[in-house]
Amino acid sequence: MSPAKTRDDNTKTxxxxxxxxxxxxxxxxxxVGIALQGAEVKSLRNGQANLTDAYARVEKxxxxxxxxxxxxxxxxAKWEPIPPRRPRKLLAHRAQIRRLGQRVKERGYTLVPLRxxxxxxxxxxxxxLCKGRKTYDKRDALRExxxxxxxxxxxxxxx
Numbered sequence: 001m002s003p004a005k006t007r008d009d010n011t012k013t014x015x016x017x018x019x020x021x022x023x024x025x026x027x028x029x030x031x032v033g034i035a036l037q038g039a040e041v042k043s044l045r046n047g048q049a050n051l052t053d054a055y056a057r058v059e060k061x062x063x064x065x066x067x068x069x070x071x072x073x074x075x076x077a078k079w080e081p082i083p084p085r086r087p088r089k090l091l092a093h094r095a096q097i098r099r100l101g102q103r104v105k106e107r108g109y110t111l112v113p114l115r116x117x118x119x120x121x122x123x124x125x126x127x128x129l130c131k132g133r134k135t136y137d138k139r140d141a142l143r144e145x146x147x148x149x150x151x152x153x154x155x156x157x158x159x
Contacts, residue, residue, distance in 0.1 A: 017051040024130035033091035039073035056111035058101035
């Protein structure tokens with residue numbers, strides 16, 4: 001894994017879920033905090049996180065992230081073993097959690113983590129309210145992206 005990347009707006013991106021925008025249509029994006037234990041923070045700062053199979057669920061009025069892999073921090077792994085794929089609590093306002101829970105109960109909606117990052121020193125997750133794409137929609141999206149890239153390339157070459 002590569003170390004985290006810094007952006008202009010005082011955020012440091014740790015991991016992105018690159019397949020999420022390909023497999024899902026993102027209707028809404030929400031920034032939530034994440035509750036971490038011990039050396040997980042240091043491990044995240046080193047960029048040792050993976051969102052590939054991660055998803056979020058509303059359980060008993062709380063928002064939980066399942067399937068995110070945070071590699072154990074080497075120096076602390078022998079004293080404080082934390083399971084790398086443990087469920088992690090996400091921090092959001094009660095009204096936001098209630099609204100997301102209602103939307104997820106609707107047919108086809110799911111909560112997908114899009115990006116893990118640090119803003120002002122606090123761990124955050126960009127959570128997307130998504131619906132799955134059909135195969136033909138994925139092909140259309142790829143075609144549109146390629147056309148846009150070709151258009152931008154031709155504009156750049158003319159300048």
